[in-house]
Amino acid sequence: MANSKIKVMSSGGLKAVITALTGAFEGASGHHLVPVFAPPATVKSRIESGEAVDVAVLAANLIDDLARQGKVRPGTALARSRLGLAVRAGAPKPDIGTVAALRRVLLDAATIVVTDPAGGGASGIHFKTMIEELGIAEALRPKLKLNSGSYNAELVARGEAELAIQQISEIVPVEGAELVGPLPADVQLTTVFKAAIGADAAHPEEAKAFIAFLGSPTATAVIEAGGMQMP
DSSP, X not given: OTTOEEEEEEOGGGHHHHHHHHHHHXXXXXXXXXXXXXXXXXXXXXXXXXXXXXXXXXXXXXXXXXXXXXXXXXXXXXXXXXXXXXXXXXXXXXXXXXXXXXXHHHHHOSOEEEEOGXXXXXXXXXXXXXXXXXXXXXXXXXXXXXXXXXXXXXXXXXXXXXXEEEEGGGTTTOTTEEEEEEOOGGGOOEEEEXXXXXXXXXXXXXXXXXXXXXXXXXXXXXXXXXXXXXO
């Protein structure tokens, strides 16, 4: 169907990618994307509650759970993203090459913005577990800023926090912030993002075409430029 409106619900991990590719897909297909971005738990809950969606884009474990519930079709892996640390543009970039170095940086920081674990974001959940395992959770508690619904690095860019930790794909797009680098391998979390067609999709064929487009060379270039790797 020409000029179909394809509803895409996504967490923030691929927000920059979907936004950047919207024009190219619409120009090539003649269809219109209607993206909805929200924290992962919100997206998943809305779909579980019966909200119709053409395409869902979430971490693989969330897509797989929705598929088990019959809310979406089996998903297609799109990209892998690691966690990184960001500072304000122009600020000194600390050494985070080892777990010991990262631990010192976190303890020395005045403020750290992280994703609110209550929103279901993988980075926030992982960070909470990580600092508990490093034995610094109590020391960091007073300096943590919990964020939801926007890029953590935006607070760093505005001078509201010294450090930000989030998916690298959610750091790279933020003007005024700079990626220091990925977290050390021993405390790293790699998230695979999947796209799936909704079980009650109004435009399943067009949704299939959009997911295929996300695997095209055009999309691959955008995904890799955003600091992610192909699956």
